[in-house]
Amino acid sequence: MxxxxxxxxxxxxxxxxxxxxxxxxxxxxxxxxxxxxVPSHKIMNVLDRDRPQSKVGYFTLAGGIIGFFTGFLLAIYTASEWSLIVSGKPVIALVPFFIVGFEFTILFGVLGNIIGLLTQARLPRWKNLKQYDERCSxxxxxxxxxxxxxxxxxxxxxxxxxxxxxxxxxxx
Amino acid sequence: MSELTYTEIDATVLNTLTPPKRAYWLTVAALAAGILIGLSCWIYQIFVGIGVGGQNNPVGWGTYLINFVFWVGIAHSGTLISAILYLFRAGWRNPIARAAETMTVFAVCTAGLFPLIHLGRVWLVYYMLPYPNQRYLWPNFQSPLVFDLVAISTYLTVSSLFWFTGMLPDLAAARDRAAGWRRRFYKILSLGWTGEHEQWRHYTRGYLFFAALATPLVISVHSVVSWDFALAVVPGWHSTIFAPYFVAGAIHSGLAMVLTLMIPLRAIFDYKRIITDDVLENVAKTIIFTGLIVGFAYATEYFIAWYSHNEIEIESFRWRALGDYSLEFWIMVVCNSLVPLLFFFKKYRRSTPWLFGISILINVGMWFERFVIIVGGPAHDFIPHAWGLYTPSAVEMGIMLGTFCLFFFLFLLFVKHLPSVSMTEMKETLEKGSAHGS
Structure with missing residues (x-):
């Protein structure tokens, strides 16, 4: 061979x-x-000319969508478990629950982003260091x-x- | 900045990671002693009861809430510098972004302690988690306090991940130039980063999304904090301008804290060629902007009180400027709105002692702003016979000392163990064609 x-x-x-x-x-x-x-734009221009964009964004988007519904549904579910009117608001009060939905969107979006980054860039992977020159950092x-x-x-x-x-x- | 090379940037930043001298450890020990004082006061409060603090009717929220809002505010400019200015491609933020992000993480950690401290029976904190109690009653997601829990824990998670992700390439650079246990330490933390093109391709994309998500988050978090007050009916709290007012104030205090931390950092670690006078001047210019917004918000509150013809609102604001806490009020106005106007003059923006002195005054002013709002509202609300004053107790002061020491303690540990300036972003700012390795 x-x-x-x-x-x-x-x-x-x-x-x-x-x-x-x-x-x-x-x-x-x-x-x-x-x-x-450093992330070199010149190198990216040469190497990425014919390649599709990174897929990290799809993970971020998926995380964000899941987060939004998780936050909203968590607030709705917990409120409906004990139907008590508080501060004159309806039991399922969409405006305050939007805040919970928003925060969860960001949280899950970021967690999706991290999962996307780690899986796409294949990290952690210490065996990379065997085929590497330290001057490159x-x-x-x-x-x-x-x-x-x-x-x-x-x-x-x-x-x-x-x-x-x-x-x-x-x-x- | 163009006269710097890649090698010089690495050498300057990595030099800060050499084993520290005696003065460093003495300072760390002094701060650790301060933390112990705070911890002792907290333990005393847990055993004796929350009554050892000065909070009592009508002022139920004292220094614990003041410090909570203060530290959350400090955290904000870290994200402004690392995320918002990143999206705007403001190159001057690169030398200070890492330290500002670190400040964010440690400030949120410090802030997060105060609701626990104020809880009294801290072991019942799980009541706040989305988990049903014995009666199958869940937390009330309509409450601004529960918004706060969700927002602050999201902010801590996001800012910590953003901080760590941004540091990956620099941890690899530190790994490649370290030896012994430090090399193993950086090797684990850097996750096997090699700067391969495929890694950068996904990293730059992921970092951009991080910044894009952190930007609305930072605005939402302090808005949510402001709703702890604005959603109540207390005069001085129940205001529609609170969200933007708090966000601007948070960034104002955070930028001042950036100067307070950066000026000694650049003097001690010889960072003058990296954190240049121009960088500090740009921070000062941003402080003028945030100071004007804060000043405008103070004036708007008075306008709203006058225009409303609401006697209670008018009395509340008259008392704020002329009553028992008028000294605190005028410290707030002078330090936050008037003193920063000195930065209109180049002489003050370019002078390190002036920058440092003014940054301290803004920090003091912003602390008192929270005092005026949080204590002033309930101390003088609707019914004259329910009016009362608040003075922090020695236990509260001890806890406050401990948490301030904790923040600086963590920051000191950081600057000697992790790269305090982003080498990668500094290299990116170098002009085209500079001799990278010469």
Whole structure:
């Protein structure tokens, strides 16, 4: 079986990293992933051109809708369990219950958002750290590409040619 | 700010996480002693009864409720800075957003203690939870106090999650430059974050939704707090302007607390290149805006009382300015509405001692605003023979001291153990083409 190799090009400059990604897409190498210390719009523009948007929003929306009905129904259910008129308001008083519904909308929306974020970004996942360079949380942009065993040197040379300051090889 | 590099930002922020010196631990110990005083007073109150506080007819809500509203207010500007200014893309908020968010979380925690303290028999707190008692009676969701429970617990949950999510990339940066137990600590907290593009793609989206949800929440929470008063019929409380008035006041006091915390922080940790004079000046300019709203609200209350031709309302507001608590009232007016006007002059906005001094005065003024509203209303309501005054007892003062110490204690622990400035957001503010790693 042919062994696949992964090479990381490390760039101090964002524009050079973007240039390397664009060149990689046109080359015979396969772009695997990109690490960056900040959410780079330039990298997003290159990588997300043909991809659908993140699905986190659907989780947030679902959480919000569930929360709204949970809050409203909780208030209605508890009031109807003991039909006592308080402060002259009807037992099921929709205006005050809207406040409970609103707060639950926000609470469940945020909880949905967190679930969406964790599941979509696949966190927590500590084994990621085995294939990672610590400089990528500081000042470097890391571009990881895949190649055949025989093309490893060529891929490393490619990154150096694109202005990469350092390189690293991962064997998966 | 453009002269900073990625490396310098990391070095400056992560330097603050080095093992602290003796002065730090002495300050922490002094604050811990203050917390113990507060805790002792609370335990004494639990054993002896709520009567050891100064609250009595007609003033049933004293410093416990004043401090509750004060700390919820302090919490608000953290969300203003982290969420609302984020949505407005105000870049100047980046250096102070993390500390302001932290202030929010700790202030809500501190505020949340006061309803428990005021409850007296604190073990009965579960009566407030949506859980039926022995008679199958549930909490009354028409009550503003139950709104408050729902709103404050939502706010604590949301602001804590927002704070932690915003810190993930920075925890990873701290992990990558730490050693020993600290490295393990940050490794667990950072959840395996590697700054992979796929992570950023979902993270930026999720963070945006966080900010979008936190913005209406922050406005709703202090509106709900204001309805604790406005939904009653007490003169001085029963007012339609309370929700916007309280929200503006909350942001006013929170911004002042941001200055109170940031100015020593930047001096101690050499943050002057990150938390620049321009950042502090922008906070001061926002304080002018909130101060004018608060001043306008004070004037509007008098206008409403005069225009209503309601004798009780007119008497209540006459007494507020000229009666037994007139000193507290004038401290409120001067500190919250007049002193911040000094920020119209650049000289005061650019001077750190003036910024710090004025921020303290606003904090004092905002505390007294809550005193004037919460105590002033029931002390002088409809029936002259039911009028009465309130003075906080030593036990209340001890508890108040303890909670103030608790807030600063938590903040001090935070600044030495977690990144107090968002490195990621600071890097994002760097201008295009700057040498990231040089």
């Amino acid at each position: 042919e062994v696949k190799r992964y090479v990381m090009g490390l760039f101090r400059d964002e524009d050079r990293a973007v240039g390397a990604i664009e060149s990689l897409k046109k080359s015979s190498f396969k772009l695997h992933k990109v690490h960056s210390p 500081g000042e470097h942009f890391g571009v990881v590409a895949q190649c055949d065993d025989a093309d490893q040197d060529r891929l490393m040379a490619f990154f150096i040619e694109k202005g990469g300051d350092a390189k690293r090889i991962y064997v998966y």
